[in-house]
Amino acid sequence: MPSRPLIAASLLSLSLALPAPAQEAEKVLYFYNWTDYYPVELLAKFTDETGIEVILDGYDSNETLLAKLQAGGAAYDVIVPSDYVVPGMIADGHLMKIDAPGLSNFVHVKEAFADPDFDPGRQYTAPYLWGTTGIAYDSAQVAGAELEQSWKVFFEPQPEMEGKIAALDISSELILAASLYLGIPQCTESNDDAKRILELLEAQKTKLKLYSADSTVDRMASGEVAMHHLWNGATARATAQRDTIRYIYPVEGTPMFRDNFAVPVTAPHPENAKIFINWMMAPENAAAVSNAIAYANAIKSDEFLSDQWRGMEAINMPDAFSGRLVATQDCGPAARELQDRIWTRLKG
Structure with a gap:
């Protein structure tokens, strides 16, 4: 077995040999979400704080998402399935285990969303909006x-x-x-x-x-x-x-719908996906989404919410x-x- 210094030197040599685009490829996240369901400006904040560039693509229904996954042509890192399609996606082997409770910001999840019937223990999903x-x-x-x-x-x-x-x-x-x-x-x-x-x-x-x-x-x-x-x-x-x-x-x-973050088994950057999901469970980031698109989130973020939505019956x-x-x-x-x-x- 090579010594640790030799391994480190080999990896450094390999890194230097790679062209810049190949080295930078790991700092990318492919995000597949419902159309108009995420404030684009928040992605810039995520990139500034993590160095990970996000490429966002949109769909109009859970059926469209499922069709994409079933066709095997979806190279996305983070997707947003609704509650009722999650059990089937798990059973069909489309989702990667992420152990959301093991992520540091899971402590901010509201109790009602911490252990849902469609994903007991939150092994495959983390809460987004409802x-x-x-x-x-x-x-x-x-x-x-x-x-x-x-x-x-x-x-x-x-x-x-x-x-x-x-x-x-x-x-x-x-x-x-x-x-x-x-x-x-x-x-x-x-x-x-x-x-x-x-x-x-x-x-x-x-x-x-x-x-x-x-x-x-x-x-x-x-x-x-x-x-x-x-x-x-x-x-x-x-x-x-x-x-x-x-x-x-x-x-x-x-x-009533409960939408969630999940990671497909085909995700090219699963670690980046976990970084993004954990980042989105920070109260100020969850509230930024709610303030921008007017859906309630599952995070303890009320102190960051805009007064504009508090008095509106639709919310x-x-x-x-x-x-x-x-x-x-x-x-x-x-x-x-x-x-x-x-x-x-x-x-x-």
């Missing part, structure tokens, strides 16, 4: 300026709202909303249930302006649509530009609505196949 999916509407474009706290206003809108409504172009989100409205289990495997969901969505389709999960904030803030099936954080950011926007927590059930849900929250579930293969069939028929 929120809800409900209905945003412009009260200035609504008769009476107020709408019922129900999915009914979205699926069976008033005649004057027709053609002014946008639905998220995400199968899991729209089918779950329809299931909640109809009182159908979100992971149903019943063909009769699927028929009822499809009939509701097909009847609604003629009343929509578009399906889209991109540019939602601009679309709502500009008044392009009067109602949007939308996340609470996007609603809050739109409200900051157009103060007549309101947010509905549907009484039949309001989906600070009234306690009386807590019983409406419905956690998204990891549906089995039969339920997912049924949902795929509904979506194909709807969008075909």
Whole structure:
């Protein structure tokens, strides 16, 4: 076995022999996140503090993320899956163990997010942001300026709202909303249930302006649509530009999502990924994300949060609505196949 000095000398010689780009390649992080779900300016701070350059790419749904991983073409270091897809990703061998509790900043994680059902012990994920999916509407474009706290206003809108409504172009989100409205289990495997969901969505389709999960904030803030099936954080950011926007927590059930940092098994820079994830669990950095994009984080960071969001109902849900929250579930293969069939028929 070579002596330690000889090993060190050999490594130094190898390092000097490598061209500069090869040496610098280790100071890179490939970050794959939801579109408009991270403040770019915060990446500059991370680079300044760690020397690691971040290359950010975006996607519009968990389905897009899964397809990328399943195709084997994803050379990303950090990804952001939602709670309900994590168990399947673990079972399919897509995620690397990171032992989040072993990272120094995990001590700042709020208790409610430290040991989730979808990743017991946080072996594969670390918490990022959480929120809800409900209905945003412009009260200035609504008769009476107020709408019922129900999915009914979205699926069976008033005649004057027709053609002014946008639905998220995400199968899991729209089918779950329809299931909640109809009182159908979100992971149903019943063909009769699927028929009822499809009939509701097909009847609604003629009343929509578009399906889209991109540019939602601009679309709502500009008044392009009067109602949007939308996340609470996007609603809050739109409200900051157009103060007549309101947010509905549907009484039949309001989906709650918990998004997470994870590292694919194919990550080219897994150690850089752990450095980034640990850095993001520092309270001031977690709060910087919440302040920029208006979603609640899972870190003890309240002292750093902006007053702008504290008084906005889309972000600070009234306690009386807590019983409406419905956690998204990891549906089995039969339920997912049924949902795929509904979506194909709807969008075909």
